[in-house]
Amino acid sequence: MNPLLEKFNAAPFQKIEVANYKPAIKEAIDQALEEIEAISKASDTPTFENTVVALDNAGEQLDRITSIFFNLNSAETNEEIQSIAREISPWLSEFKNDITLNAALFSRIRSVYDQKEQLNLNTEQAMLLEKQYKSFTRNGANLEESAKTTLRNIDAQLAKLSLEFGEHVLAETNAFSLHITDEKDLEGLPEGTKEAAKMLAQQRELDGWVFTLDYPSYVPFMTYAANRDLRKKMALAFGRKGFQSNENNNEETVLNIVKLRHQRANLLGYKTHAHFVLEDRMAETPEKVLSFLNDLLVKAKPAAQREFDHLSDYAQKLDGITQLEKWDGAYYGEKLKKELYSLDQELLKPYFKLENVLQGAFDIAGKLYQLRFEVTEDIDTYHEEVTAYKVLDEQENFVAYLYADFHPRPGKRNGAWMTSYKSQQIIAGVNERPHISIVCNFTKPTATKPSLLTFNEVTTLFHEFGHALHGILANTTYKSLSGTSVSWDFVELPSQVLENWCYEEEALALFAKHYETGEAIPMEYVAKIKKSANFHEGMQTLRQLSFGLLDMNWHGHQNPESIEDVKAFETQAFSSTQLYPSVAENCMSTAFSHIFQGGYSAGYYSYKWAEVLDADAFEYFKEVGIFNREVATKFKDNVLSKGGTEKPMELYKRFRGQEPNSDALLKRAGLIEAQ
Structure with missing residues (x-):
């Protein structure tokens, strides 16, 4: 019997064999199509329950199986899994189109939508109906048959290209090592x-x-290695992923993805892919996004230029460097930071043992949201390095499962992310609780030392744990509105706001203890962490803005067919944010997985957008105390538990009492004076 086709609660990782995936997904697609067919061909009058809710519940088994498969394709892949991914992705793209292009099903949805004013729907029900109706109209339901066929072909090609892009980046990452x-x-x-x-x-x-291109190896090398030639060698290898004359070159893949996304948007009646994407986001239009990014650019660029000039002067005085290059930034930046603030990352690391930092995140969640995390062996994990936790509330009720996976492996992509293996939803009166996972790439323990985190890794862990809390505390009726199923430019608020606790004395006292002596982190170190928080903030802001502008250039272009040279296009997009000399051998776009493999196309700006929200939100906490239960409860009840059940700005205003003020971010970043 195929374990993926049996009824299961937690993912049965130990029973699954790679050969199980394809037949399970094929059967689950067939079963889901039968469920869809039953809804679309029903003879009774369309109602909210028999059409909208039934559609939201359809394909449950397929969702569970594919979440397992694609999560492992990111965290524990191999050639066999990648081969299956290439084969099944077009199936799933076709399945999605079988739903959104089903005329009979759309007719029933539209029938319910047209009478929505008479249905007395609550806010969540109205949002589900709105979301479903838009998912049809925004994905071709009103197209002629020939255009629907074109859309299916485009979506199948995009699914294949996105996978190909990610496989190439992973292969390039694994192919290089410095011996x-x-x-x-x-x-x-x-x-x-x-x-x-x-x-x-x-x-x-x-x-x-x-040394490898995995972050725990690459970042310390670039930060501390005195040998400039070797830093350059590493930096060039990192920057040419997907940009070499080999089978992993991503230049054509990038151009094809961009052109197909543009064709798809035009087919659906939108000027560009960015117009299509942003219609459904808080930002609403590419014009608003560009205005937002350029406004920040005006404020950040003078500070960034001053910081860069200062760093260049410092490198020249120290080592006679006449031209600061990209492979010099982290190295001289760390030295300058240490000199200015007497802050050495290596002095901090002994206070940030991975297990202690994770427990600190758990303790903070306990203080804010009355949650408790305990290791459990009740459920399978997919690798021996993964730990499973049971999450309980104050009354010892089960809230969620959390998987934690923290170290690099050959089959695991770089970076850090949160994901889900089971969505929260209420079915037949039962609140089905979520199964959430956080995946990072931190330094492994060695023969003599545990995993000790840099401060940047500490904030990364808190960031992903913030996303996890958004999933763990989800409490909605419908799965498609649950947890992190929110506007893309709202999804980073819970993650980014939690990073703020890493800088607070009261929070650090909970977990920043020396791994050998148990001594609490000296308060002078905490003061230095806070004081240095804005170090090179202008340059960091410019870097983030450059990524957002590159994304908007690719996806807001009126005629991507005219783009022939990926590197030349990227260079032009970076022109307003460039500080370091361009490196001919390197290209960012060919490894920009966020926008060409992940879900951030025309959405990378959302990191900065959410920073405005998180700075404003944390200012509220600071006004009354960072562990104030009343404010934490308001954040939980109006943001974390609500998912996508209401418009994000309405949820935010209910929590904060007002719209966010960007001055909070600019003050925190030191880009304007605090009043």
């Missing part, structure tokens, strides 16, 4: 970094030390 045999080339590197590199070399049966 060092001369110990003098390790000058400047911390002991923990050297030990991890030695361990990696031993695993590969090599002498010396091995």
Whole structure:
């Protein structure tokens, strides 16, 4: 029996074999299509329950199976899984189109939509109906048959290209390693970094030390390695992923994705892909996004230029560097930061043992939202490094399961993310609780040291845990409105707001303890962390804005057919934000997974957009105390638990009592004076 086709609550990872996926997905698609057919061909009058709710509940088994499959394709993949992904992605694209292009089904949805004023729907029901109706009209329901066929072809091609893009980036990441045999080339590197590199070399049966493009290896090397030539070698390797003359080149893939997205948008009646995407977001239009980004650019660029000039002068005085390059930024930035604030990341790391930081996140969630996390072996995990937790509330009621997966592996893509294996929803009066996962890539423990995090990794963990809380505390009726199923430019609020606790003395006291002595982090270090929080904030802001502008250039272009050279187009898009000299061998677009593989196309601006929200929200907490239960409850009840049941601005205003003020972000970033 195929374990994926049996009824299961938690994902049965230990029973699943790779060969189970294809037949299970095929059967689940057939079953879901039967459910859709039953709804669309029903003889009774369309109602909210028999049409809208029935459609939301359809395909439950398919959702569960595909969430398992695609989550593992990101966190624990291999060639066989990637091959299956390439085969089934067009199936799933076709299935999605079988729903949105089903004329009989749309007719029933439209019938309910047309009488919505008479139905006395509550806010959540009205939002579900609105979302479903739009999902049809925005995905071709009103098209002629020939145009529907064209749309199906475009979607099948896009599904294939997106997978191909991600496979190429992962292959390029895994293909490169820097093998060092001369110990003098390790000058400047911390002991923990050297030990991890030695361990990696031993695993590969090599002498010396091995460094890779995985973040826990790459970032410390770029930050501390004194050998400028080797930093350059690493930086060039990192920057040319998907931009080399080999089978993993992504230039044509990028152009094809952009052109197909544009064709799709035009087919549906939109000027560009950005117009299509943003119609359904808080920002609403590309013009508003560009205005938002350019307004921040005007405020950030002078500060960024001053910081860059200062760093350039510093590197010249220190080492005679006449032209600061991209492979110099992190290295001299760390030295300058240490000099200005007497703050050494290596001095901080012993206070940020991974297990302690995670427990700190749990404790903060306990104080704010009365949650408790306990390790459980009640459910399977997909790898020995993954830990499962049962989440309970004050009354010991089950709230959720949480999977935590923290270290790099060859089959795991770079970066950090939160995802779900089971959505929260209420069916037949039963509140089905969610199964949430956070995945990161932090330094592994070595023979002599546990996993010790940089402060940046601490904020990354809190960021993903903030997303997890959005999923864990979900409390809506319908799965398609649950948890993180919100506008893309609202989804980063819960994650980014939680990062703020990492800078607060009261929060750090809970978990920042020396891994050997148990001594709490000295308050002078906390003061330095806070004081240095805005170090190079102008340059960091400019960097984020450059990514957002690149994204909008790709997806807001009126005629992408005219784009022939990916590198040249990217260079032009970066022109207003460029500080470092361009590197001919490197291209960001060919490895920009957020927009070409993930869901951030025409949406990368949302990180900055959400920063405005999170700065304003945290200012509210600070006014009354960062663990104030009343404000935390308002945030939980109006943001975390509500998912996409109402328009995001309405939810935010109910929490905050007003619309967000961007001054809070600018003050926090030190880009304007605090009043």
